[in-house]
Amino acid sequence: MKKALIGTSALIAVGLLTAQGASAADRISLGLSGNYRVLGGIVNQDDGTGESVAGARDHGIGTDGKINFSGSTTLDNGIEVGVRVELEAQGIADTIDEHYIWIENTDVWGRIEMGDRDGADNKMNVLAPFVFGSAIVGVQTIQLVSAPGAAGASSFGSTNTAAVPIVVPGLSGDSTKITYYTPRFSGVQLGISYTPESTENLGSGFGTPVAALENTNGDLSEILEIGGNWNGSLGGASVRASATYASADAEEAAGANRNDRDEWTGGISVSMNGWSFGGQYQNGETGGGAASTTTQRDDIEMRFGLTYATGAWKLGAEYASREVEVSATGEDEVTVWGLGASRNLGAGISAGIGVHMWDWDDDLSAAASENDATEFFFVTEISF
Secondary structure, eight states: OHHHHHHHHHHHHHHHHHOTTOOBSSOOOOEEEEEEEEEEEEEEEOOSTTSTTTTOOSEEEEEEEEEEEEEEEEBTTSOEEEEEEEEETTOOSOOEEEEEEEEEETTTTEEEEEEEOOOHHHHHOOOOOOSSTTSOTTSTTSOOSOOTTGGGTTOOTTSOSOOOOOOOOOSSTTOEEEEEEOOOBTTEEEEEEEEEESOTTTTGGGOSOGGGGOSOTTOEEEEEEEEEEEEEEETTEEEEEEEEEEEEEEOOOTTOOOOOEEEEEEEEEEEETTEEEEEEEEEEEEOOOTTOOSOOEEEEEEEEEEEEEETTEEEEEEEEEEEEEEETTEEEEEEEEEEEEEEEEETTEEEEEEEEEEEEEOTTOOGGGOEEEEEEEEEEEEEO
16 A cells, blocks of 8 residues: 555646646745744742652743745646745744645545655544644643653653653654545545655755664564544534544664554544534554554543534634553543633734643552643734
């Protein structure tokens, strides 16, 4: 299937080269879009001697932003060709985020993407509703509290492996890949991605032999990601549902452990009369590969969200949890409850406030890997 995906893309490329009258009317011009968000707040968490965040500051301010450069043109034969490059506004290590090209004929054969972008399982996944944009409330860009064990989230023992509940599929992340999406028929669309190596900018400048990246301890490779979703209506409600699957082989050098990975997800969202409700479930299994000395373990995550929009206001609540099977002694767990409200202040401008209540439990009840915390925050976002 992996070779078939690459072969299909090659055939489409040949078709583009040989198609009669395939010239574009106009050269591609890049447009500009993006967003910038500022987060601030106060945290009340266990920070005494021996606690995981002893002596930590109880307040903070953070930023998150992205600038997108994208453009496309339509060839005379109806095929659209485009490019997109995303720039991280914060100037962090990953300054250039996603960057890829696409070739599509939506009504005939679908869409091909090639470059550094999340895979089909991530893009086809249906998420529960959010109060603040499309970031998980209390996780990633909206998080002030320090998660115990976050720096060692993949380790075993007393470090809490359930640092945060992500509940979003994507074994390959933005690693270099090829993805194919079918046209949407009767509300159903399918997608499949293949990533040779879990490395961004693979073969950058065509000067890095991709085979040289094989057998890197801890890396995942030959990642296959499949996703499908359905958009439709039931009665007066708008409904979206999805299911995804991904698998990856773990690389190893001589004498190293090998831990393959499989992931299944499901999601649904229902909206009607200003109300939206949805849920996500994800089950990941790690271990069991050739030469593995690590016990197979499950990583179960779920999230539920409820929002109500009225006029310029959006109100909502959510719950998320994660359980990671550590060993025969038990599981590491984290739960988070959230309440939030946001108001649209104008075209692309919004502001909101919220509260999150966190609880981390370690399998060995180690004080340095457990915590309870409450965070009060404000968010201001500008989209352009």
